[in-house]
Amino acid sequence: MSSEVVMVKAGDLLRSYPTLLEKEPGFAKVLVGAQDGYAYVVDHGGEIPCGAICIRKEWDSSFFEREIFDLYAFLDNEAVQLQEPLLLSIDSALQSAWSKGAQCIFARVPLERMGVIRTTERAGFRTYDVICRLQRTNRRVKLGSYHSSDSVREARETDVWSLVSLASSAFGLDHFHQDLEISKDAADAMYGIWIRNLFHEQACRVFIHEIDHKIGGFVTLREAPDELDAKRPKYHIDLIAVDEKHRRSGVGRRLLRKVTDEVGRDSRIDVATQASNLGAIRLYLDAGFSICSYSVTLHLWHRDLSASGARY
Numbered sequence: 001m002s003s004e005v006v007m008v009k010a011g012d013l014l015r016s017y018p019t020l021l022e023k024e025p026g027f028a029k030v031l032v033g034a035q036d037g038y039a040y041v042v043d044h045g046g047e048i049p050c051g052a053i054c055i056r057k058e059w060d061s062s063f064f065e066r067e068i069f070d071l072y073a074f075l076d077n078e079a080v081q082l083q084e085p086l087l088l089s090i091d092s093a094l095q096s097a098w099s100k101g102a103q104c105i106f107a108r109v110p111l112e113r114m115g116v117i118r119t120t121e122r123a124g125f126r127t128y129d130v131i132c133r134l135q136r137t138n139r140r141v142k143l144g145s146y147h148s149s150d151s152v153r154e155a156r157e158t159d160v161w162s163l164v165s166l167a168s169s170a171f172g173l174d175h176f177h178q179d180l181e182i183s184k185d186a187a188d189a190m191y192g193i194w195i196r197n198l199f200h201e202q203a204c205r206v207f208i209h210e211i212d213h214k215i216g217g218f219v220t221l222r223e224a225p226d227e228l229d230a231k232r233p234k235y236h237i238d239l240i241a242v243d244e245k246h247r248r249s250g251v252g253r254r255l256l257r258k259v260t261d262e263v264g265r266d267s268r269i270d271v272a273t274q275a276s277n278l279g280a281i282r283l284y285l286d287a288g289f290s291i292c293s294y295s296v297t298l299h300l301w302h303r304d305l306s307a308s309g310a311r312y
């Protein structure tokens with residue numbers, strides 16, 4: 001098989017290879033959003049069996065004051081014989097990102113895409129977390145184990161700084177905190193800004209559990225239109241956190257109870273957390289959620305290249 005990598009403008013790629021939309025809808029969506037960027041693909045008789053593109057992450061680059069890009073890669077049918085051509089495509093996409101000043105590149109790959117993960121690792125990337133996605137099904141939950149959500153109310157403007165303070169100290173298992181190249185202060189602050197932004201987002205509601213007039217925990221609930229079924233409401237929980245001193249006393253359960261009460265039985269709710277976050281996963285499973293997929297988050301820092309034995 002020819003392994004020649006061609007550089008194609010993202011906006012032109014779908015026009016030149018319309019079958020890509022059907023075969024790799026995730027990658028096709030990325031191309032639509034990256035009109036002027038360049039993808040690096042292998043052309044094999046008018047078909048493209050693998051390819052890669054790097055896109056600058058605007059928000060992360062500005063917040064962490066480092067140039068951060070995302071790598072998206074695809075490999076048709078996970079074919080082993082295509083891993084070498086994919087590596088060439090990834091290398092080309094990386095070179096283009098480094099030449100634009102990238103300092104770190106992130107990649108998030110579904111766990112079942114082992115060929116892409118292996119090839120991304122061969123390019124020098126290392127895994128920093130495994131994300132577990134869960135979805136609430138209509139499965140009846142054990143109401144007996146449930147606490148009432150009466151003590152939970154919607155957050156108000158005057159709660160914002162307490163929310164920021166709680167969010168800035170509650171998280172630690174994510175790929176930002178796990179990568180020592182990113183300071184803990186910056187990773188903590190990111191959660192503070194995240195909850196503040198969610199509070200001000202129109203499609204998002206924030207609920208809090210008050211204990212002794214202080215915020216003991218919060219949960220966010222954002223409307224996220226269902227791409228497959230527009231008539232069926234869908235929601236996403238971006239963040240849930242309980243103050244360390246109130247953990248394991250049912251606050252998380254009450255918060256989840258509130259959001260499930262709010263959206264009704266037929267609405268879908270999805271949520272993602274680290275696979276290592278046993279407490280959160282047990283909380284969700286107990287509340288009627290089921291695990292639906294896993295993905296791996298990898299990072300490659302520019303300085304890693306000489307130390308890791310990768311080809312640069």
Ligand SMILES: CC(C)(COP(=O)(O)OP(=O)(O)OC[C@H]1O[C@@H](n2cnc3c(N)ncnc32)[C@H](O)[C@@H]1OP(=O)(O)O)[C@@H](O)C(=O)NCCC(=O)NCCS
Nearest residue numbers: 239240241242247248249250251252253273279280282283
């Ligand atoms: C995950 C979190 C929200 C749970 O809140 P909580 O108020 O402590 O949870 P609850 O007391 O309501 O616990 C409900 C159930 O969840 C499970 N659970 C919660 N914490 C757990 C832990 N540390 N270990 C094992 N199971 C745990 C248990 O099944 C528990 O039921 P049980 O106490 O009857 O065994 C809290 O630990 C937290 O804020 N963690 C940091 C932030 C975070 O990781 N958020 C999730 C990702 S967005």
